[in-house]
Amino acid sequence: MAIQRGAIELAGLTKSYDGVTPVVQGVNLKIPDGAYCCFLGPSGCGKTTILRMIAGHEDPTDGEILIGGENVVGLPPVERGTAMMFQSYALFPHLSVRDNIAFALRVRGQDKAERYRLTDAMIEKVRLTELRDRLPGQLSGGQQQRVALARAAITEPRVLLLDEPLSALDEQLRIQMRSELRRMQRELGITFIHVTHSQLEAIALADIVVVMEKGQIKQSGAARDVYAAPKDRYVAEFLGGQNVFSGRVGTVNGDRIVLQASEMKQVAIPLCGARVKQGDAIDVAVRRDDINLLRPGATLAGDTSSLASRVMGIEYQGNFVKVMLDPVGSDEFVAYVPERTFFHDPLDIGDVVMAAWPADHARLLA
Numbered sequence: 001m002a003i004q005r006g007a008i009e010l011a012g013l014t015k016s017y018d019g020v021t022p023v024v025q026g027v028n029l030k031i032p033d034g035a036y037c038c039f040l041g042p043s044g045c046g047k048t049t050i051l052r053m054i055a056g057h058e059d060p061t062d063g064e065i066l067i068g069g070e071n072v073v074g075l076p077p078v079e080r081g082t083a084m085m086f087q088s089y090a091l092f093p094h095l096s097v098r099d100n101i102a103f104a105l106r107v108r109g110q111d112k113a114e115r116y117r118l119t120d121a122m123i124e125k126v127r128l129t130e131l132r133d134r135l136p137g138q139l140s141g142g143q144q145q146r147v148a149l150a151r152a153a154i155t156e157p158r159v160l161l162l163d164e165p166l167s168a169l170d171e172q173l174r175i176q177m178r179s180e181l182r183r184m185q186r187e188l189g190i191t192f193i194h195v196t197h198s199q200l201e202a203i204a205l206a207d208i209v210v211v212m213e214k215g216q217i218k219q220s221g222a223a224r225d226v227y228a229a230p231k232d233r234y235v236a237e238f239l240g241g242q243n244v245f246s247g248r249v250g251t252v253n254g255d256r257i258v259l260q261a262s263e264m265k266q267v268a269i270p271l272c273g274a275r276v277k278q279g280d281a282i283d284v285a286v287r288r289d290d291i292n293l294l295r296p297g298a299t300l301a302g303d304t305s306s307l308a309s310r311v312m313g314i315e316y317q318g319n320f321v322k323v324m325l326d327p328v329g330s331d332e333f334v335a336y337v338p339e340r341t342f343f344h345d346p347l348d349i350g351d352v353v354m355a356a357w358p359a360d361h362a363r364l365l366a
């Protein structure tokens with residue numbers, strides 16, 4: 001079997017800075033060689049701490065970190081085959097682009113001719129050839145980021161660690177650099193671990209999205225699985241795009257249950273093998289883009305769930321229209337209506353509507 005040099009395994013990884021409170025708690029995760037993995041979670045959930053432990057800038061309190069099958073805990077950072085790219089880029093202001101990138105090789109004792117040969121090849125790869133004699137201060141944010149990426153990648157790490165790499169850029173540049181990061185990762189063929197608190201960034205980039213809360217992994221998997229099939233309320237709300245309703249099991253009927261929400265509202269949900277009984281408190285998710293808004297009295301298609309509601313707010317989003325409906329209890333209720341559908345028969349604030357969706361598309365959450 002080929003050696004998976006950039007495969008990572010975290011096993012029972014735990015960190016406490018004060019010896020009392022763990023900020024990373026029993027994290028288990030496998031990342032295949034050459035994958036793009038995004039750690040996603042709110043501020044303070046332990047993402048950076050995990051990255052720093054993989055890089056060797058921080059020691060775990062407990063657990064193992066395997067890179068290419070080898071436990072690297074205790075090894076100094078330079079012996080791990082990892083490179084880190086920081087939020088601030090940390091470029092040397094007095095060195096040219098070329099010398100900033102070549103610096104990492106100089107530190108490793110590479111002779112001058114080879115150093116510049118490798119550097120120029122990398123400069124070409126990140127499309128900086130025209131700018132190679134400039135100082136960092138003469139570059140845009142996106143260009144500085146490319147220099148930082150090149151400097152991290154030139155040591156041929158098996159894993160590249162990126163801590164909020166796009167957060168210093170304005171929105172347009174962030175989206176552009178996002179696809180460049182992905183392109184670079186494919187070209188370099190190495191494992192990327194990217195820490196972000198942006199849902200859109202994570203699902204746009206990652207092969208594997210890892211959603212964290214308070215030092216623990218809540219869910220990990222392919223972007224589409226995590227987005228479309230969140231396990232619980234936390235993941236559904238954090239990833240967005242879903243309405244989450246809470247209530248109690250009204251009835252269990254074959255492979256369907258009926259959620260009894262507030263204000264006498266009822267929603268049928270496929271059971272999918274879950275074990276619940278009448279009266280249990282449950283959460284249900286329905287995707288915002290699954291919801292059709294119909295005028296009262298319209299005929300519903302077969303096997304459709306629906307709630308009577310009212311339009312509370314309307315926001316034009318370009319390719320779709322965000323329609324805020326009457327909340328269900330304390331839960332927000334929102335429909336994303338395709339732009340053309342909405343303007344075919346535009347709704348107004350205060351309009352009474354039937355919010356309908358295919359019954360099978362509702363999901364019971366843990």
Ligand SMILES: Nc1ncnc2c1ncn2[C@@H]1O[C@H](COP(=O)(O)OP(=O)(O)OP(=O)(O)O)[C@@H](O)[C@H]1O
Pocket residue numbers: 017018023041042043044045046047048049050197
């Ligand atoms: N060197 C340190 N000493 C003590 N506590 C720390 C240290 N570094 C981080 N922490 C604490 O550990 C927790 C996790 O921090 P960490 O930086 O890993 O979170 P994060 O998810 O990366 O957050 P952010 O998105 O804000 O960077 C936080 O409560 C933080 O205050």
